[in-house]
Amino acid sequence: MSERAELGRPGIIHDLGYRRYDGRRDGTGTIALTLFTTGVRHVYGLGRSGKSKILPFLLLGMSTLPALIVVGVVVLTGLSELPVTYAGYVSQTQLLISLFAAAQAPVLFSRDLRHRSIVLYLARPLSAPVFAITRWLSLIVTILLFMSIPSVLLFAGALLAGLDVSDQTTSLLKALSLQVLLATLLAGITGLIASVSLRRGFAVVGSVMALIVLSGVVTAVQGISDAQDSEGVGVVAGLFSPWSLHNGLADAWDAGVSTFTPPDGAWTLAYVLVGLLMAAACGLGLVARFQKVGAR
Amino acid sequence: MAVVTGELIGHAPVIATAGLTKHYGSVHALTDLTVTVGDGVTGLVGANGAGKSTLIKILLGLLEPTGGHASVLGHDIEEASQDIRRLVGYMPEHDCLPPDVSASDFVVHMARMSGLGASSARERAADVLRHVGLEEERYRPMGGYSTGMKQRAKLAQALVHDPRLVFLDEPTNGLDPAARNDMLRLVQRIGSDFGIAVLVTSHLLGELEQVSDHVIVLDGGRLLRSSATGDFLKQTGNLLVEVVGTETQRDQLGEALAKAGLTCRPRGAMVAVDPPPPDLAGAGVAHDIIRDVAAELGLGLMRLQPDRGHLEDVFLDGGARV
Numbered sequence: 260m261s262e263r264a265e266l267g268r269p270g271i272i273h274d275l276g277y278r279r280y281d282g283r284r285d286g287t288g289t290i291a292l293t294l295f296t297t298g299v300r301h302v303y304g305l306g307r308s309g310k311s312k313i314l315p316f317l318l319l320g321m322s323t324l325p326a327l328i329v330v331g332v333v334v335l336t337g338l339s340e341l342p343v344t345y346a347g348y349v350s351q352t353q354l355l356i357s358l359f360a361a362a363q364a365p366v367l368f369s370r371d372l373r374h375r376s377i378v379l380y381l382a383r384p385l386s387a388p389v390f391a392i393t394r395w396l397s398l399i400v401t402i403l404l405f406m407s408i409p410s411v412l413l414f415a416g417a418l419l420a421g422l423d424v425s426d427q428t429t430s431l432l433k434a435l436s437l438q439v440l441l442a443t444l445l446a447g448i449t450g451l452i453a454s455v456s457l458r459r460g461f462a463v464v465g466s467v468m469a470l471i472v473l474s475g476v477v478t479a480v481q482g483i484s485d486a487q488d489s490e491g492v493g494v495v496a497g498l499f500s501p502w503s504l505h506n507g508l509a510d511a512w513d514a515g516v517s518t519f520t521p522p523d524g525a526w527t528l529a530y531v532l533v534g535l536l537m538a539a540a541c542g543l544g545l546v547a548r549f550q551k552v553g554a555r
Numbered sequence: 556m557a558v559v560t561g562e563l564i565g566h567a568p569v570i571a572t573a574g575l576t577k578h579y580g581s582v583h584a585l586t587d588l589t590v591t592v593g594d595g596v597t598g599l600v601g602a603n604g605a606g607k608s609t610l611i612k613i614l615l616g617l618l619e620p621t622g623g624h625a626s627v628l629g630h631d632i633e634e635a636s637q638d639i640r641r642l643v644g645y646m647p648e649h650d651c652l653p654p655d656v657s658a659s660d661f662v663v664h665m666a667r668m669s670g671l672g673a674s675s676a677r678e679r680a681a682d683v684l685r686h687v688g689l690e691e692e693r694y695r696p697m698g699g700y701s702t703g704m705k706q707r708a709k710l711a712q713a714l715v716h717d718p719r720l721v722f723l724d725e726p727t728n729g730l731d732p733a734a735r736n737d738m739l740r741l742v743q744r745i746g747s748d749f750g751i752a753v754l755v756t757s758h759l760l761g762e763l764e765q766v767s768d769h770v771i772v773l774d775g776g777r778l779l780r781s782s783a784t785g786d787f788l789k790q791t792g793n794l795l796v797e798v799v800g801t802e803t804q805r806d807q808l809g810e811a812l813a814k815a816g817l818t819c820r821p822r823g824a825m826v827a828v829d830p831p832p833p834d835l836a837g838a839g840v841a842h843d844i845i846r847d848v849a850a851e852l853g854l855g856l857m858r859l860q861p862d863r864g865h866l867e868d869v870f871l872d873g874g875a876r877v
Contacts, residue, residue, distance in 0.1 A: 277686060277749040280679055280717035284641065284670040293667050308655060375651040379712060382615050382645035383668045384637050553617050 298397025330416030344515025447541020654698025
């Protein structure tokens with residue numbers, strides 16, 4: 260309609276006509292980096308509506324608050340060690356972390372598919388596999404941030420309270436490396452569920468089932484098998500949930516978590532391998548999903 | 556079946572396909588398509604399911620062809636589809652806009668996904684949104700847009716990175732007549748003023764008659780015809796005559812013209828006169844005969860015009876050929 264107005268007034272002063280763009284064009288790497296940072300920001304609701312910031316920051320606040328209290332207590336009372344280990348803290352805020360992953364994965368994996376804007380992305384330089392992996396990395400990093408902010412706060416508190424630096428650093432690094440594996444798995448599983456179910460409600464319920472309910476079942480099986488003195492069953496059961504993999508490895512690695520049936524010897528290696536395989540399967544699944552959608 | 560359209564003088568064709576074929580199991584979406592597209596606006600016509608969208612997706616590298624080759628802007632679709640996607644814009648047929656984002660933010664983001672830096676993306680997005688005619692509404696979430704505004708936003712994202720070629724898949728779909736004309740005029744401007752080659756699809760032949768320099772007609776995944784729009788619409792040599800009155804007067808005129816040596820037949824309320832035989836083929840001879848015959852019969856001559864072809868005729872001819 261304004262088109263018509265412009266044609267009617269050809270001498271209009273702001274109409275510069277069409278201008279070509281011959282400036283710089285970024286390579287694929289830079290475009291992927293832009294997609295990655297936009298993804299990280301969007302998960303926390305940054306650059307989106309005010310409403311979409313509420314849930315991620317509420318959950319982040321809830322999972323950080325206990326760490327702040329612990330830091331306060333440690334600094335003021337001068338305890339000789341942290342009342343909770345870094346890996347133990349992650350394990351205890353398991354519910355919040357799972358909820359965060361379940362609720363925010365659809366931001367990166369459902370929206371583009373549901374509104375079909377994925378086609379506009381795939382008609383641009385990034386290919387479907389690069390797009391899927393970049394989205395996955397965005398979600399991994401946001402979940403990792405969610406877990407590691409309390410860890411880093413605890414670490415700062417420990418240093419302020421004058422606890423042994425090398426002990427604390429070792430313990431933090433162990434916890435952080437386990438968090439990397441955990442974040443990769445959580446992002447892969449919730450991302451895959453979100454990219455298939457499309458409706459946010461279904462995606463959240465599906466992810467909650469896969470993370471929280473499954474983890475509860477695994478823990479129950481481990482508890483029973485421990486009580487029945489058949490620990491082998493519990494160790495095997497631990498392979499089936501990212502949380503039991505994380506907790507089992509943390510226990511085996513002496514990172515300050517205790518489980519009913521910690522893996523030992525070759526089982527520890529099996530836990531690591533299964534974790535890596537699960538991550539690879541999630542990555543392949545995401546790539547396959549986006550390639551299929553792109554061809555439609 | 557090799558046909559060349561477009562102004563190819565001095566540069567490589569914008570699009571060239573050779574024997575392009577795409578089969579989904581037993582469904583033949585495209586069969587042995589060999590066609591060349593040049594600069595300007597090229598219309599791609601065909602009924603729903605004729606293979607228009609399939610062709611665009613293959614050219615974008617989103618679908619793999621079952622057979623054949625194609626190149627876009629000199630890049631092979633199989634070896635350099637990423638290079639192609641840097642240089643082209645794509646406006647899909649279906650809805651593809653997230654409802655909770657403003658057109659302004661969305662177009663900026665899409666510009667960045669095409670490799671423009673943050674500041675040039677903002678500048679280009681503002682420019683292009685003005686060209687497509689999205690004013691203040693660009694700052695509102697796109698979920699509340701009318702179909703016309705959505706089509707404009709879709710077009711803006713296809714143009715924001717200043718492509719050398721845009722694929723517009725049914726840009727007038729769902730628009731009311733006024734918005735449809737606006738969109739067609741815009742498509743024409745993209746091809747002429749903006750200097751961007753356009754491949755625009757439609758299932759309405761009349762639309763493409765108005766805006767495109769060349770037309771490719773697909774039917775059931777096969778090439779029916781590809782040539783300059785002018786060729787489709789060129790004068791057939793027939794004359795159309797209409798006189799005041801009813802069919803009686805029409806038939807009266809027709810019979811008198813036949814007696815005068817002109818072959819003619821009724822067409823609607825008019826008489827269609829075939830190209831005159833050699834002895835009457837001189838300039839204006841047939842016109843004079845028609846004038847005189849009408850005067851003798853005392854009929855009021857209402858219209859006397861050369862007959863032109865229509866794009867629709869291609870389907871009639873094509874149907875006859877197959």
